Amino acid sequence: MPQTEPIIYPEIKVPSRILLGPGPSMADPRVLKAMSTPLVGHLDPEFVKVMDGIQELLRYVFQTENALTLPVSGTGTAAMEAAVANLIEPGDAVLVCVNGYFGRRIAEMAERYGAQVEIITRPWGEIFSAEEVDAALKARPAQIVAIVHAETSTGALQPLDEISRVVHQYGALFVVDAVTSLGGLPVRVDETGIDVCYSGAQKCLSATPGASPITFGPRAVEKIDARKTVVANWYLDMSLLKNYWGGQPRTYHHTAPISAYYGLYEALRLAAEEGLENRWARHRKNAEMLWQGIEELGLSMHVPLENRIPSLTTVRIPKDVDDLSIRKALLSEYNIEISGGFAELAGRVWRIGLMGYSSRAENVLLLLAALKKLLE
């Protein structure tokens, strides 16, 4: 439209949605208020205090003392790429455990950064045993092992402690995707021995997407410091970014997404106020209420009880029910967003998220009532 005259455009008008899909979750009103805080410069001494607060609070939610703990200036996928790009040098052997969409994405990224990628797989909805990882590393050593803690695409929760021990027995680094778990269920970076852990802001932390938590432990930092090649990705290069996040003096790398940091700070403050134990318990309690209600509707979960993610439930769609028409009716009649499955679970499951501010008894009750009405 090469014209330069004034044009009148309509105001943003989006409906009030009840977000019960795989993310974004609903942001707490306090987070939305923080997002409208006027800007200050990204090197303003008062902004540096916000950054310090974010780092300290991220250490709390990650349960870590890692110095290199910060939000990446992008959404969860950027945090994944920051982990992959910084840790991997061309030729590195990387083992990726793939039992869903996001494991596959890690493998794809690792290949782009020149890794020799080996994958082990499980059907979507199942989890890996430590023995499987052990066997894979015995057959072919790797410098890095990556796994998804809570697979948003399947609803399966991966236990980490045993696998972490195996990974370190082989001297490898352990990378964990905690996008859908951080802030909603126990993630204990130091206790579990995770070397790199990352997440998103818009899941169980209920900030708005755009600044994504990541933490690097001492072994990971050592590998990064010893790199022989430069990180291909400039925007996410930790060797440069760390000077903005902790250098004396702090030096400019790229302009920070200031408002997203305001929102993340407030979301983390809310998590700290509630306390992690209480927050984990709330997510668990509301998930159990959902699971019971789903069963009472005569439906079943895709993942067995012992492996279910409290923040993301996959519900099997009955054969005689049309996936899309139910989801469309939920959205248009009740403003409720849930999501379908994708790839091999497309049309087979619904994905229901109870994350952060969205994890509320009233939301569970409403969704169950709406589903009951629509399935009748």
Added chain:
Amino acid sequence: MPQTEPIIYPEIKVPSRILLGPGPSMADPRVLKAMSTPLVGHLDPEFVKVMDGIQELLRYVFQTENALTLPVSGTGTAAMEAAVANLIEPGDAVLVCVNGYFGRRIAEMAERYGAQVEIITRPWGEIFSAEEVDAALKARPAQIVAIVHAETSTGALQPLDEISRVVHQYGALFVVDAVTSLGGLPVRVDETGIDVCYSGAQKCLSATPGASPITFGPRAVEKIDARKTVVANWYLDMSLLKNYWGGQPRTYHHTAPISAYYGLYEALRLAAEEGLENRWARHRKNAEMLWQGIEELGLSMHVPLENRIPSLTTVRIPKDVDDLSIRKALLSEYNIEISGGFAELAGRVWRIGLMGYSSRAENVLLLLAALKKLLE
């Protein structure tokens, strides 16, 4: 801090700054209000309308009809990296014109993506002639030529039309960094024949940083479509992203920074309401008022009048004046942020931005009065 008990943390409290540095500029209150709009899903049909509006309005501010026009999910540097990563294949010959910090950054990024980079240089504050580009391309052909339109690090405005003609005579693609110009001074992508142009949201558009405009013309799209290698950067890979921004159906790539899109939409709506011609005239008028006032204070500009950027002025710091103490006093006494120079201009210039919502006569008047008082 591995403890899980509740912790009480203080609320965000940042001072009301008058942002007259190289960015971020002040966001219009309407943009801040838009940032606090409740979230909807990134594939919600109502959100898709916001995305459509952003694309249409970006075409207006870029003065282009390019289909592949969208905001990248990161700050301006991510948009720069999107241009570089998608366009360049390993081994490509790339000519970068470096007369400041951001030209250098393009060259560094291009090298990381495997380009054979050749640079031509000019001192910081000067500009390139079409003859220089011609000579460089004659000496060594290149597939891509990159230049910065408005060098934020120096205050020099680079004329583009002649160079664009030269670049295309040699069959190369023309990449232009319009981070500090878009929305504040004429950028005419189609008329000038720019193949890839990118910007930031927090400069003359006065949105908050986190979603950054980029546009790819037909020749650029052709080069991307003909790639023999995959783009190393997954997050910014246009071959995947274009399906989210225009696919039928739109397919998920990564979660969009939803609030940043709300803010960008509102900022673009404001630009359209004002009209580009009016907006360019306002930036020019306020810059001229600043330049006159600076001269009346007995100071001088680093860049000659004919090459000055209206949105970013570099003022030479007199020999007997301490850079940092003046800037600190402006900030602590009057809440005014301006910026120092960096690299070879460190300590030698101040950088004063009059961008977007910050470009107001009252801000110019106040800054001049404050400088007068502090320099007395």
